[in-house]
Amino acid sequence: MSNNINRSLIGNILKSIRVEKNIPMKKIASALKVSESTVSQIETGKNSATKEKINEICHVCGCSFDYKTDRKKMIDLVLYIYTQYSNLSTDEMNSTIEEVKSNSFISCSYVRFEYYLILYMDGIINQNNEDVQLFKRILEIGKSSFSNKELSIYYDIKALEKMYLNDSIKA
Structure with missing residues (x-):
């Protein structure tokens, strides 16, 4: 899987979790100590998210990311x-x-x-x-x-x- 597709997939996953849990982007940005624009760029795949950022976003959403599923x-x-x-x-x-x-x-x-x-x-x-x-x-x-x-x-x-x-x- 190419890096762009991977970034896009991860971004879509993180956005869908946030939307499902009805968590405002502002809350994610505040927890990560970044701007809402940065969160948006992660969610759209324009910026890649490190495992740490993925885990932080998921933590705010009340879940943990499973990296093992094939x-x-x-x-x-x-x-x-x-x-x-x-x-x-x-x-x-x-x-x-x-x-x-x-x-x-x-x-x-x-x-x-x-x-x-x-x-x-x-x-x-x-x-x-x-x-x-x-x-x-x-x-x-x-x-x-x-x-x-x-x-x-x-x-x-x-x-x-x-x-x-x-x-x-x-x-």
């Missing part, structure tokens, strides 16, 4: 769950989703957006709509880090959501 494996898991859905293997798909959901610590890692893509699929496919809007907000922040396959899955599930809402023209 992004490739999680991307493969997203594709596997989607294949199960496509093949109508509902029981197997739900079992795999439940396994992922039991590892919520990965929501603050390099695979944050893949984790939320799985939660979004679960919410739409199984019509558990309680947090779907939150999942979509987080995914909109991070969709630029998706592979083409992940992006296709995201838009397919968005279309399915529109169909469930009887808005088949937009779907």
Whole structure:
């Protein structure tokens, strides 16, 4: 992964955590003793964040960053769950989703957006709509880090959501 993509991914992850926790940028800037502009540049990937800064931002947000989760494996898991859905293997798909959901610590890692893509699929496919809007907000922040396959899955599930809402023209 190139340095720019890595900076962008980390920035998107940090922004989505801050947005999810409803923490103002000013609070992050104050804790890091930097300007809001600097925080914004980290969140947009224009500036890179050291591990120390990532950890400080996460600490302010009430979580800790997991550096160990393998992004490739999680991307493969997203594709596997989607294949199960496509093949109508509902029981197997739900079992795999439940396994992922039991590892919520990965929501603050390099695979944050893949984790939320799985939660979004679960919410739409199984019509558990309680947090779907939150999942979509987080995914909109991070969709630029998706592979083409992940992006296709995201838009397919968005279309399915529109169909469930009887808005088949937009779907």
